Amino acid sequence: MxxxxxxxxxxxxxRAIVSARTLRASATRLADLVVKARRRAALMDAQLGHLRASARAPQVWIVLAAFAPLGLDQMASAFGISRRGTYAIRDALVAARMARRETVKGKVLLVAEEPRRERLSAPLDQAPALSHPALAEFDAAMTDIDQLLARTSGPG
Structure with missing residues (x-):
């Protein structure tokens, strides 16, 4: 079978219409992810922009936000930094309110904090996810197709 x-x-x-709707939903989700990534990048720049260009705190925060909390030993081995360097990164992220320090079963973990809206700049916060004219045309075409299908699929 x-x-x-x-x-x-x-x-x-x-089937083409169903595929087009699914494609539009996927594009909308991807555009939303782009907006979220821009917000996080703006937050990281605003909070950690004062650090050296070679600072590892932004890299550590990306891993913390994307995956899971890290212990200081894990951070040292994953990023190739000294134990003292892990303290500096932890202090920078905690001071920027991008991470918090937790103790679980006697082990110190660094946990990413979710970005807050009030920290973000207004232009990025109000950026429309999908504002391209082609998408407006697509929506209008889909509406026309829906109306046409409604007329032809009536009781017969």
Missing amino acids: TAEPLQPQLWPGE
Whole structure:
């Protein structure tokens, strides 16, 4: 048995419409992720911009935010820094309110803090996720197609 018999029966062209809607939803999610990444980058620049260009605190914060809390030993081995360097990174991230120090079962962990809206600049905060004219045309075309399908799929 193959998956083809189990697929819904669609009218000619309807599969393309379903695919277009799915593609639009994916593009919207990706655009939202881009906006979120821009906000996080702006936050990181505002909070850690005063550090040297070779500072590892931004790299550590990216790993903390993307994956999980790190112990100081893990941070030292993952980023190739000394134990004293881990303290400096921890202090910089805690001072910037981008991370917090926790103790779990006697082990010190550095945990990423979620960015807060009030810290972000207004232009990035109000940036529309999808404002391209082509997407407005796409929405209008999809509305026209929906209206056409509603007229042709009435009781017959």
